Amino acid sequence: MYQYTEFDRSFIEERVNHYREQTTRYLNGQLSEDEFLQLRLRNGLYLQRLAPMLRVAIPYGTLSSQQLFALGKVAREYDRGYGHLSTRQNMQFNWPELAEVPDILADMAKVDLHAIQTSGSCIRNVTTDHFAGAAADETIDPRPYCEIIRQWSTNHPEFEWLPRKFKIAVTGAAEDRAAIGVHDVGLRVYRDDKGDVQFDVYAGGGLGRTPVLGALVRSELPIEHLLTYLEALMRVYNRYGRRDNKYKARIKILVRAMGVDGFRAKVDEEWAHSKGGPGTLPEAEITRVEAFFAPPGYSQQPEVGDALAEHRLANPKFSQWLQHNVTEHKAPGYAAVTLSTKATGVPPGDVSDTQIDAVAQWAADYSFSEVRISHEQNFVLPHVPKQHLFELWQKAQAQNLATANARLITDMICCPGGDYCSLANAKSIPVAEALQERFDDYDFQYDLGELNLNISGCMNACGHHHVGHIGILGVDKKGSEFYQISLGGHAGHSELAPSLGQIVGPSIPRAEVCDVIAKILEIYVDLRLEDESFLGCFKRVGIAPFKERVYAPSH
C-alpha cells in the first residue's frame, strides 16, 4: 500500500484546518448556504433528505486494517452504528452533525484518510479493480498509477471548478472490473512489447440521464506523459464544457458536440504545448510509487486441497461460498475473498460498526492488513492464504458477511435511493429487499449463474443500472414511483466491449417489479443453451423475445 509522506500528512491536516475555519464562518453567517455548499461538497459533506451525509474517500478502494478500524470508530461515535459502502469504492456515513464534521475529518487524518473531492464539480476519487495486485487475470497492477493520479488531482489549481463532476477509473486486468467504459476518463494500463508501461485513454463515457460509452482518444500513451496528457484533456473540458445546463455539462456531451475526432484534435493541440513539460513523470517517481505496491511477503503455502474438500463435503454452504466468493489469486496458495454485504434483509452496502471492526481484524489476521471496497459494495480481503479459508468463513458467517452470492442476482448494486437521497425519484432499497426475499432460494440463484442486477433510484444512475445485466431505474410518473427495466447492459472486459442496457417495455409500479423480474428469468431459463449465462443468452437472442413475453397477458 501507499504510505503517506510527511508532506501528504501535513497537506491533509492543513485541509482539515481550512475546512474547520470555513465551517466556523458558515455557522457565524459569513458564508451563505450556496457558498458553503460548494466548500462542504469538496470535503465530502452533503445535506440529504434526513440529515447530512459524509463521504470519506477510499482512494482506489484500498484500505489498511488500521484505517478500517478508524472508520468503525466513526460509525460508532458520530453515526448510528453503521456505514455504507458506495458504488465508487468510498464509505459514507449518514448521520454526522455538520458542526462535528471537522472533528471527524481530523480523526480520519490521523490514519491518513480524508474526504477531499468526494463530491462537487471536480476530479473525484479515482477508482480501480478491487482485485488489483491480486487477480490472476491481471497484466499490470493499476494502483501505482491511481496513486499518481490521486496526488496530481488533489487541489489541482486549475481543475477544482469544472463544469461538472469528473470520474477517472483505471484497469490493468483482462476483465474490466473498474468499468472504465462508463467513466469520464477510463484508462487501460498495460505493458508494450518492450515492457514499458502504456495507457489507452477513453473519454466521454458516463451513465446518468444520457448514458454513453467512452471513446478511445489516445492509445499507447507512455507513462511519463500521463499527467501532461490528462492536464491537456482536462483543460479542454474546463474551457469548453457546457456550464449553462447541468444536465449537459459532463464531458460526454462535449465529446459528442465536438465529435471524437474534433475533441481528440483539440486535446492534442493543447498537449503539444505541455508534452515533455513540468508535469512529465520522472522515472524515479514512477519507480518510487510502484515500490509501495510491491507484492506483500507471500510465503510458501501448504497444499490444502484435501482439507478444503473435506470441509466442502461436510458444509455445503462453505462449498458454495468457495465457489462464488473466493477468487483465483496470482500467488500460489492464496485467494481473494469477497465478503458480501448483500444478506437478505440488509440494504446493499450497509455495514455495522461491529462488522467493520471484524473485517478490519480479519484483514490484520489473514490478509497482510489490507482490505478493499468493491464497486459492487462488498468488502474484499485481497490476499488470504487458502489454509485459512474455512476459519475465515466461519467467522464471516457469525458476522452475516458470508452470504455466498458474489456476482449472483442477489449481489445487487443499489444506490441509497429515495429513503435517503434528495435527488431520487423513487426508493431503491425496498426494491432490493423485495428482490432478495423473492430470490432467496440459493439453488435457484446458483442455477441462474452470474447475473448483475443494478438498481438506481433516479436518472443520475448511482446504482449503475445501465450496465446491469438487468437494470432497474426508478422514475417519477405523475407523483408515483415507477420502475423501468432494461436488459443486456454490462461494463465490458478485454474480449467484450461494454454495452448499455436496452429498455424492455413500459415502466411498472413497485408492486409488479418482482413478478416482472421473475418473468424475465423464466424466459432466460427457457431460452438458454447449456451453461449459457444470462448475458450470453441475451447477446444471442436479443431483446425481442423478452419484449414479446414479459408483458404478454398471462393465460
Next chain:
Amino acid sequence: MHHLINKQNDEWQLVSQEDSEQQKIEWQDAESWQPGQALRLPVDAELDPQWGQASVIGIDFPALTDGRGLSLAVLLRTRLNYSGDLRGLGAVHEDILHFMVRCGFSSFELPESRDPNVALNCIAPHKQYYQSSVVDPLNHFDRV
C-alpha cells in the same frame, strides 16, 4: 467600492481605499483595447498574442464556481508569457483565491460585501502542493 488585494514585497496585502482610488483603472474590452492599455477579459476569451502588451489584464469571473478563468490565467502566463499584473475581477471569493494565485493571478478586486481580512487569511492554506503551477515549478515528486 471593492477591496483591492495585491502583493507587496512578497506579502499579500490590502491596498488602502485611498491608494486604490488613485490607481483606478480604465478597463477596455478586447474589441476596443489597444496595446499599452488595461484589458478586461471574459472567462471564455480565446488568446490573442497581442495581449502580452497589455498594461494590466483583468479576468471577469461570472460566478465563484466558474473555473474557466483559471485556465485562461494559466494560458496567459504560460502560452503568452504575460508577466504584467493579472487581476481577478467579478465574483472573486475569498475561498477561491488560493486557486487563483496558483494559476497566476497577482491581484484581486474583492467585492465590497466580502471581508478582506478573511481573504488574506485564507489566501495560502497550504505550505506546499502536489502539482507544479504557474508560481511553483516543482511538483511534490520533484521534492521527495
